[in-house]
Amino acid sequence: MVKLTFVGADGRTYPVDIEAGSSARDAALCNDVPGIDGDCGGVCACATCHVHVDSAWIDRVGRLAEGSMESELLQFAEGATEDSRLACQIALEADLDGLVLHVPAQQY
């Protein structure tokens, strides 16, 4: 199992556990974390699982790859920044145990 914490736009924290290999999107949806929609089913097609990776973790998670589908989608998301990722594209392996992700106010 991998542990991670989602921080809501209102500052509330949601610690969750999920099987290694799952995506951060699935971790949020399986644990009813509010604010992650994930409309497309987790296949990097909609940008409704937008998260900001905590600054302490961004290097380990990795930044958006330029020219990727993920970056093409996120360019239209409201409030996207350098630390933005799609949660469906973050695979939770043991090296990300303890990860902190910030959920934006709304998904779009």
Place this chain on the structure above:
Amino acid sequence: MATLANESLAPELDTPQRVSSIPLEEIDVSRPSLFQNDTIGLFFERLRREDPVHYCAESAYGPYWSVTRFDDIMAVDTNHKVFSSEAKLGGIAIEDMHRDQSNLELEMFIAMDPPKHDAQRKAVTPAVAPSNLLLLEPVIRERAAEILDSLPVGEDIDWVQSVSVELTTMTLATLFDFPWEERAKLTRWSDVTTAIPGSGIVESYEQRREELIGCAMYFKDLWEQRIDKPGGNDLISMMTNSPATRDMPFLEFLGNLLLLIVGGNDTTRNSISGGVLALNRHPDQYRKLREDPSLIASMVPEIIRWQTPLTHMRRTALEDTEFGGKRIRKGDKVVMWYLSGNRDETVIDRAEEFIVDRPNPRHHLSFGYGIHRCMGNRLAELQLRIIWEEIQKRFRFVEVVAEPERLLSNFVRGLTRLPVRLHAH
């Protein structure tokens, strides 16, 4: 194209038996009458089962591929490097853009590939992004309340004209900060943009061209009034003040305006009408909604799935490619039938049914996926949520009292008339 106009006159009874006996290669799901008669579902059901990536060699729109399963549609929609939206290659609907000289060669970002698409879309996105919608919500609610309060209880009225058209037109006028008394023009231009001659909306492509030029001239005036006046958060001010859009050539200016008008009009209008029809066809679901109004949240995306207000989007293959066991060649027209994918039982449980508390209701194709995914999707949901919250406050039952009439179109899945009677609490 004259055949299109006459086709609806031909008697045609599509029963499941008849549809199952047509040779596969003769199936042409582009015929607008199939949508007007609402028998198209029989054809899609067969294609999904027997030939999910189907080639139609001859149609009024030339040869085309139909992609009918949910996952295949998702795969085409997210592969814009192979499947192009470019207007000059034909654009985004089964009927080619830039088809002949009587058609305006409109340019709009929905019918562009990156990088131009990206810059233009970014310029107008903030108008319909969630933070701007928070500002719009009270205005839309006030207008929805006024519309519903003006309706007579116990009399037969047309829901399409009285509510669906009114609310979407008012919202659009708000988004554009359009002269209020003239807002009916927006509805007209929206209808004209997607109309085929003979549908009862325009008589010819020449008429369409003339009316759209009139639209452009009208907006050009508004544009000139708002240019160099920063700060406006209406769509015209955003376009005049963004470097990506302010110096657009005329046909690009008109194209993008029409995109925003059609995108925000037909689609939501028909979802507002479709929701009333869906609840009447599924009385158990209407009962559930009455008992628990909080179900509006999951009902709204379910309405958008069930109605699928745009039946399809089209792409053009940029290279030879294998897809679904078929050989698609460079230049081929590929149609993603969202209406069919939204009825795909392998992805959506009891897909034919309207279920107000469906789990995961936003997992539908009506907004498309990938870089062209509907920019106004949250605004559409907002309008539907507000109208249903206000309906539930006022009326126990919006009763459909006669069969609806449907639009003759293979692109907009529309209701032109929906007779209802309102019952108060």
